[in-house]
Every structure is written in C-alpha cells, then in structure tokens.
Amino acid sequence: MNQTKITDNVYQLSVNVEDILFEGLWEMPNGVSINSYIIKGQKTALIDGVCGWDGVPETLLALLDKLEIDPKSIEYLIINHMEPDHSGWIEAFKKINSDFKIVCSQKGAELLEAFYNHSDNVIIVKDKDTLDLGNGHVLEFVEMPNVHWPDTMATFDTKTGILFSCDAFGSFGTVNESNYDDLLNEEEIDFYEKEAVRYYSNIIGAFSLPVKKAIEKCENLLIKMIAPGHGIVWRKNPNKIIEDYSRYVSYQKGLAKKEITLIWGSMYGMTQKAVDYAIKELEKENISVNVHKVPEDSWGTILASVWNSTGVILAMPTYEYKMFPPMAAVLEELGKKKAVGRKAFRFGSYGWSGGAQKELDEIIDKYKMNWEFIEPVEFKGSPREEDLNLIGLRIKELINTVNNLF
Numbered sequence: 432m433n434q435t436k437i438t439d440n441v442y443q444l445s446v447n448v449e450d451i452l453f454e455g456l457w458e459m460p461n462g463v464s465i466n467s468y469i470i471k472g473q474k475t476a477l478i479d480g481v482c483g484w485d486g487v488p489e490t491l492l493a494l495l496d497k498l499e500i501d502p503k504s505i506e507y508l509i510i511n512h513m514e515p516d517h518s519g520w521i522e523a524f525k526k527i528n529s530d531f532k533i534v535c536s537q538k539g540a541e542l543l544e545a546f547y548n549h550s551d552n553v554i555i556v557k558d559k560d561t562l563d564l565g566n567g568h569v570l571e572f573v574e575m576p577n578v579h580w581p582d583t584m585a586t587f588d589t590k591t592g593i594l595f596s597c598d599a600f601g602s603f604g605t606v607n608e609s610n611y612d613d614l615l616n617e618e619e620i621d622f623y624e625k626e627a628v629r630y631y632s633n634i635i636g637a638f639s640l641p642v643k644k645a646i647e648k649c650e651n652l653l654i655k656m657i658a659p660g661h662g663i664v665w666r667k668n669p670n671k672i673i674e675d676y677s678r679y680v681s682y683q684k685g686l687a688k689k690e691i692t693l694i695w696g697s698m699y700g701m702t703q704k705a706v707d708y709a710i711k712e713l714e715k716e717n718i719s720v721n722v723h724k725v726p727e728d729s730w731g732t733i734l735a736s737v738w739n740s741t742g743v744i745l746a747m748p749t750y751e752y753k754m755f756p757p758m759a760a761v762l763e764e765l766g767k768k769k770a771v772g773r774k775a776f777r778f779g780s781y782g783w784s785g786g787a788q789k790e791l792d793e794i795i796d797k798y799k800m801n802w803e804f805i806e807p808v809e810f811k812g813s814p815r816e817e818d819l820n821l822i823g824l825r826i827k828e829l830i831n832t833v834n835n836l837f
C-alpha cells in the first residue's frame with residue numbers, strides 16, 4: 432500500500448493485491464494495484480475506491496489517515512465504474528461518513544442500486560458535464576461505455592490535465608512509491624508494458640471497439656497525465672500508453688507483432704515428439720516464439736502471447752473424438768475475446784479415426800475467428816521422419832506468410 436502525490440492537491444492511494452485470481456479467473460504472476468485518487472479543491476473528491484476484499488477497505492482508510500485526510504471531509508465519491516474491484520468498499524465507507532455524494536453515470540447509478548442498494552445522494556453525470564471542486568479543479572466527465580463495464584466513464588481534471596481513466600490504460604503488476612513513468616527506468620517501463628498486454632488481453636480485449644472509441648474521445652482533451660485504475664501513472668509521457676492501447680486494439684484483428692505462439696498439449700508424449708522437433712525448427716528462424724503447454728500454462732498467459740502474435744501453432748492429439756480438452760478450452764476463450772485473423776498451423780497425433788481437427792474447425796467457425804490455416808499434419812501414434820519433415824516445411828510456410836506481412 433502506498434500514497435503518493437501526483438501533483439499539487441492531487442494524490443494517489445494504491446493498494447497492491449497478490450495471490451488471488453483477478454475476476455476469480457485470471458492468474459496474476461505479478462499482482463495488481465488498485466488505485467484510488469484524491470483531488471483537494473475547496474471540496475474534496477475521491478475518484479474510484481478499492482475492492483471490498485478482506486483488509487483492503489481498512490488499508491484505504493489508513494492511507495487517507497497518512498495523508499491527514501479525514502474521511503468525513505470527502506464530499507464526493509466519483510465512481511468511474513461500478514465493478515466491485517473499485518466500489519466494494521462503499522459499504523465500509525458509509526459507516527464512517529454518512530454525508531457524501533456519489534457521482535456516476537446513469538448506468539452506474541442503476542448498478543449502484545443493484546449491487547449495494549444505494550440510491551441516496553447520487554449525482555448522475557453525462558458526457559462533458561462538469562463538477563467544480565473549487566480552486567480551479569473543474570472536473571469534466573467523459574463517458575466511455577463498455578470499456579469493460581457498460582457504465583464506465585473517465586474523469587478529467589481541467590486544471591491539472593489529468594485523465595483518471597478507470598480501466599482504460601491500466602495494467603497488471605503491483606506498484607510502489609515510484610509508481611510514475613518519470614521515476615521508472617526503461618526496463619521497468621518494459622515490465623509494465625508486458626503487464627499491460629496481459630491486462631488488456633485478459634480483461635479489456637473483448638471490448639476493443641469501445642476502447643478504440645474511447646481513445647478517439649481522448650484526442651479532444653488536453654491530456655497531460657493519465658492516472659488509471661490499475662498500474663502506473665503516466666506523468667511524463669501519457670501518449671505512450673495511449674499509443675500502446677491503440678496497438679492492442681489493432682492486434683485483436685490479427686496483424687500483431689512478428690511473433691509466433693506455439694500452444695501444445697499431449698497425453699502420452701506422441702504429439703510432444705513433434706513439438707520438440709517444431710521448437711528446434713522454430714529456433715533456427717529469425718522470429719520470436721512463445722511456447723505454452725496446456726493445461727499447465729494459464730489461459731491468461733496464453734491469451735497475452737496470442738494477442739501479441741500474428742502467427743499461432745496448435746499441437747494436440749485427438750481425445751474422445753474431439754480435441755484434447757484443455758486446448759479446446761483455450762481456443763474457446765480466444766474466440767470469446769475475438770482474437771481473430773491469425774495465421775495458423777495445426778499438427779497432432781491420433782490413435783484410430785482422429786476428430787481433433789473437426790472440433791477445431793467448429794470452434795473457429797463458431798466464433799468467426801477467421802484464422803487462416805496452413806494444411807494440418809496429423810499422424811497415427813508416433814510421428815515418423817516424413818511427418819516431422821512435413822511439419823518442418825509447414826512451419827517454414829507459416830513463417831514466410833507472417834514475414835510477408837511486415
């Protein structure tokens with residue numbers, strides 16, 4: 432937990448969360464920060480709260496205490512979106528301060544009532560509405576519907592040029608007091624870039640069209656800093672994270688980095704023999720490769736790699752007339768996140784009549800993934816030398832296809 436000063440009268444209160452699955456589902460090897468912000472004009476506003484997980488509301492209150500901010504002096508709670516990772520502490524806050532107003536979008540107000548049975552003193556704001564906190568801190572609201580939740584909005588402080596962007600422009604990765612791009616070295620910025628891809632592909636990716644619209648809206652604001660709900664604050668170069676997010680939006684459609692992700696699974700090592708050969712062949716080529724085994728590697732990790740990759744190789748056997756189940760689960764998830772337009776190749780072992788390929792085709796069709804596959808290589812039992820040679824040739828074909836796009 433930490434509290435830092437972004438600029439005069441504007442503070443960040445940050446709580447790190449580790450050892451949980453985000454949304455009960457997504458592995459976070461490097462944790463996540465949940466960021467709240469305080470703006471002190473003549474009146475004080477708190478933007479986005481924290482989750483209600485054990486100990487976290489108390490942590491936020493302790494941070495306020497360190498800043499010598501009496502929770503009772505907080506006049507406005509601005510809820511950029513109602514997802515419980517940012518609003519779960521409202522009930523704890525109500526016990527301390529009974530006299531505050533909640534500022535949120537119309538949809539946010541509906542969710543507030545549904546989740547917390549709270550409808551008193553709610554100020555509903557729309558795009559371009561403003562709230563004057565005094566001392567020049569006039570806040571403008573920017574609706575960003577469906578940048579994750581339907582009620583999402585951002586809050587822009589016209590005095591400081593800070594965009595409090597909610598889930599947009601966020602990343603995984605815990606933070607410390609050096610939670611600012613101007614205080615981080617290149618390696619650390621690179622770390623948060625990787626965490627941003629993981630966060631984007633796992634949490635926001637399915638909403639890439641609304642993110643694109645939100646980015647277009649940002650062009651009309653004189654943004655000097657970006658302070659998201661998760662991850663670091665972009666104080667020196669906010670354009671970097673805007674540009675990164677624009678790239679992630681475009682990666683959804685298929686033309687991503689010159690990279691290949693190989694996802695594989697094997698019960699008795701038959702497919703694995705071909706995978707070992709494929710990896711050796713890939714290593715000879717001048718292209719970056721991510722290798723993930725199912726079910727061992729988590730969906731979130733695989734999604735992040737595929738999001739970045741223009742090429743995908745799938746290697747799995749037939750299992751009960753269908754695909755090896757953990758591979759099907761990963762593909763279904765890729766389909767739901769609309770990771771479309773990849774260049775792809777599949778190989779794998781079968782025992783008698785096969786069936787994996789049929790299910791693969793069905794999933795690709797079902798989610799309109801539009802992956803362009805090179806002819807697959809299937810082999811009965813253990814791969815023979817001719818199977819391996821063919822796999823090697825097809826991999827070269829895939830790499831050529833990917834390379835020709837750059």
Ligand SMILES: Cc1cc2nc3c(=O)[nH]c(=O)nc-3n(C[C@H](O)[C@H](O)[C@H](O)COP(=O)(O)O)c2cc1C
Nearest residue numbers: 697698699700701702748751752781782783784785
């Ligand atoms: C539980 C189980 C179900 C299987 N179902 C099929 C099947 O429906 N059709 C088929 O052709 N082979 C089937 N096989 C055979 C495997 O596809 C075959 O053993 C293959 O070589 C396994 O490759 P792996 O060692 O890479 O897992 C099945 C094997 C197991 C263990």
